[in-house]
Amino acid sequence: MTSRAFSPPALTSSPPAMDAAAEAFVAAIDMGSNSFKLLLARSLPCGRFLPVLRLKEPLPLLRGAAFSGETQTRAISALKNLTLALDPHPVQTLRLVATAAIRECPNRSELLTAITTELGLQVHVIPGEEEARLIYLGVLQFLPVYERLVLLVDIGGGSTELLIGKQGRVLFATSLELGHVSLTENFVKNGDFIGLRRFVTEVIGKSGFVEKSRELGGFEMAIGSSGTVRWIQKAIARDLIDGEFRMESAFSREELGCLVAKLGMGEVDKVRALGFSNRRSKVIVAGAVLLFEIFNALSINEMEVSLYGLVEGVVSEMIAKENVDYDWGANARWRSVMTLAARFDGEHWMKSAIQCVGIAKEIFYGLKRCYELGDISGTPISFDEKEFECLEAALLLHNIGKTIGKKGYHKHSYQIIRNSGHLHGYSSEEIKLIALLARYHRKKFPRNGHGSIQELPAGMRQKFRVLCVMIRIAFALQQCQYMDFEELEVLHAPEGFNVILIGVKDTLFVARGLPVAAVIKSELKPELEHFEEVFHKKISLSFPQKD
CATH class of the missing domain: 3.30.420.150 (Exopolyphosphatase. Domain 2)
Structure with missing residues (x-):
């Protein structure tokens, strides 16, 4: 199998966002009694955040003792090092919190004034109860x-x-x-x-x-x-x-x-x-x-x-203030999926799973934009964050059954997801949905009357079929041995939708004397037909070259 050029860096360890413009970089520094800690995170509209950078500057501070000139110099130097690390990133908000040692310091005002004068930073000295509250908010993210x-x-x-x-x-x-x-x-x-x-x-x-x-x-x-x-x-x-x-x-x-x-x-x-x-x-x-x-x-x-603790709590609260619908359980659910996937990451299967997520993200949100901007009737699902979260979880976990055996691994993945007890924060119906999506990402396409589909509540069966079509197209594109492209975009077309694969390499080996595009269309033909069956609209592939 050839390597794929399409693998968005953001998806190597992060959940996707509804819209890149809605993302924000926020940072927090915890000025603790033993060290100063920095967390830079990329916040996502769904309530999750991706830790981008973590740094720590050791600086033991004895509670109740006055800060010497040397200690103040070291503290300012530590903060300077941490904030300099933020320069390459477009940070919208930076919050500094100080805890016990600075809280109890008799000459803390000298240090705080020096920090503001030399670095232009405002330090928030928080009481112990507030510190505990923020730590609690951080724990909720884990x-x-x-x-x-x-x-x-x-x-x-x-x-x-x-x-x-x-x-x-x-x-x-x-x-x-x-x-x-x-x-x-x-x-x-x-x-x-x-x-x-x-x-x-x-x-x-x-x-x-x-x-x-x-x-x-x-x-x-x-x-x-x-x-x-x-x-x-x-x-x-x-x-x-x-x-x-x-x-x-x-x-x-x-x-x-x-x-x-x-x-x-x-x-x-x-x-x-x-x-x-x-x-x-x-x-x-x-x-x-x-x-x-x-x-x-x-x-x-x-x-x-x-x-997670104080610094994650500070970051999560900053994000929550900008998002009235902030989901306090989103990060914990995300971590449980990644933990389960990593546990079964034999032969580094997670890398290909992440590539599938990148493709599925573009398809899901591309279709969402088409329905919203094109005023297309008959939206098959609501295209909300929770639905993509289930699709994403299924793709990240679809390979885990290979640890039992590569033959029929999709069935093993289904059993592990259903019975492992490691997906925390999801409802039983959502876990069933995730398991079924992993089960049917390949091989025979499920029909409405199939016994396993009947396990889902009636309102979730249509959602399953729609998401199943997306996961199968993403998997087929990632698995196609002739596939090597740079960008994917979904546009509204007269008869339905057009998936544009930009930058497909034209130097690859071509089987059966056919152009690469023809081979790709041939291999994806069954999945495109399933899409038409579920969406009641056609979907085509285009292969423009980059200028």
């Missing part, structure tokens, strides 16, 4: 927990945020003066582990969070979102206790307790042996003990880990 009552734990260098939330609303939040940097300085370095546990327990008790949690009826699940929690999960996932590697992203109280015991008194060699970096090794003991005491105080049995 895990499909919008409808669940969740407990959020975020351990930072200068403070720990605790929150109980549901449906994007904060029911209760507090910021504890407990951070892994300050606890390390005040207790771990002095070898005072009894004092560390006593102090942590005392601060948690005085916060009233345990009592408030009981008043709210507890929580359905606990989530940790900080770097400390992620490093702990990685160490447990290596399963050094049992000597086997594990893939779960959650860990139990018992597993955390075993890790705390193995960390011992924080001897460097022992900590490094557990897989912690040199920098993280210095503070992980305090973080692990703190988290274990939180588990005990709040009776947490298991914690799920989110890779």
Whole structure:
């Protein structure tokens, strides 16, 4: 099979947009107690965002201490490095938020004034409860927990945020003066582990969070979102206790307790042996003990880990303010599809799946524009973002059955999607639709009376057939061994629609003595006939050369 020229860069790791003009680049910087973090993201109208650039500048700041001239210089230098990285990108909005260390700094105004004077940047110093809320919004972009009552734990260098939330609303939040940097300085370095546990327990008790949690009826699940929690999960996932590697992203109280015991008194060699970096090794003991005491105080049995937190929450809120219909679950659904696809990415099949998505995107939104601009009657579906999301998911997952066997792999893909339980945030009907689209992307075209189609609700059967036609054309174009083109466009034509393939190479080997265009038309003929059957309009192919 020849390589394809058509593979839009944006689709290598991002969902497509309704209209390129509606996309925007937004950036956020989290000025934390241990480092400054930058996230540049491309926002999409559907509610998803694509992380384009992530950078981190290590800069430990001790909570409650005044910033020296050297510290201020390093902070400004770190921000300058981060903002310079944004120069090549058309960033519409940049927001800087500062947390515990800067919040509690007695001479913070000097630093903030210097940042504004030298860099022209405005820093928003946010209170602990606001920090917790934004972290919660970030978690919603990673895990499909919008409808669940969740407990959020975020351990930072200068403070720990605790929150109980549901449906994007904060029911209760507090910021504890407990951070892994300050606890390390005040207790771990002095070898005072009894004092560390006593102090942590005392601060948690005085916060009233345990009592408030009981008043709210507890929580359905606990989530940790900080770097400390992620490093702990990685160490447990290596399963050094049992000597086997594990893939779960959650860990139990018992597993955390075993890790705390193995960390011992924080001897460097022992900590490094557990897989912690040199920098993280210095503070992980305090973080692990703190988290274990939180588990005990709040009776947490298991914690799920989110890779998203404060900076993603800032970005998502900026995007949501510009989009009244923002879907808080869109990113979490997208991640579940990509995670499942990556899990079965044998022989790098995802690359061809992404190429199919690129082609399907142009067909879907090209037809949408034709119906809207051409005032064509009889629109077969609503052409909304949710429908393309199902089409996109099916294309990204259509290859995963090959891990079982290449013969009949489309049927294996169907079974994996239906039964894996890994597509989070989708309704049962949507999962059926995605599975059926993957099942029928090739081979026999499904008829209305087919048994498997009857599994879908009546209103979804027509949607399935329309999307099925699109997925089959996209797959056929991607698979065509003579296909190598640069652009695809769909236009309204007198008898229906015209798919224009621009820049088709004319130097390829031509089978049976026919022109490349004739071979492509011949191979796509069955799918074009299926299109006419479903849409009740003809569709043709054109092959103009670029000037």
